[in-house]
Amino acid sequence: MASPHSNAESADNNLVAALKIGDEEAFRQLIEQQGPRMLSVARRFMRDDDQARDVLQEAFIQVFRKIHTFKEQSKLSTWLHRIVVNTALMRIRSQKRKREDSIEDMLPGFLEDGHQANPARPWAATGEKLLQRKEVRQFVREAIDRLPENYRTVLLMRDIEEMSTAETAQALEVTENAVKIRLHRARQALREQLDPALREEAE
């Protein structure tokens, strides 16, 4: 008996076969099925609705051009995900960098003897609990958006899009070690921005 997994796979294969012969109805179906997820990825990278829509459109043009290279043993959703991420990265790279805060200013400080300059304290509640408040969710989103671009993209690729260090390094044309360093700094900078508001009150 066919498992649900293989059903999904064979549905994908049928769709891919139709896409490869340029069937417009198949593209319509693909946009309907995969578009919403791809648009939310584009929105996270671009931080702007119009630009996210442009990226989605460009990504589907790439899909149309490259579908003949798609290998049936790969997963269609993963392939599409990589295309939309790469399209967003290209667009970000081509844009003039706007003034951004320096990552150094967002990292923890240390005293000369190596102790934390502003010793960390626990937060008032668990993240799960804090995120029940709408304004906290918004605050976290804004903190991610404020990260300098090179760090924000790595945080998105590694933590949010769950791409591997190797894949991220390849897409950004940097070393794996650079990805690791940027991810650590991006996470530290995110933590540092959230900390003052989420900290337990001092006794």
Added chain:
Amino acid sequence: MTQRSLTCREAIDFLIDYVQGEMPPKQAEVFEEHLDRCPPCQAYLETYREAVRMGKEVCKEDRQPIDPHLAQAILDAIRKS
């Protein structure tokens, strides 16, 4: 790595390896020794993990609907390309 104690700065520099489970066991031992006697670094580790979890959580919620106008624009663009 020789057995010596870490400063907070060193512990926090290496923390990503510990969090990702990529720290060699010997080094992890030294790291944990530091944590055992340093409440600020324990708090740092916990809030670092929490910041990562919160970031993931706020980003994963949205699936953006594709309105018919956008779908049509994409199909038109494909046809023209």
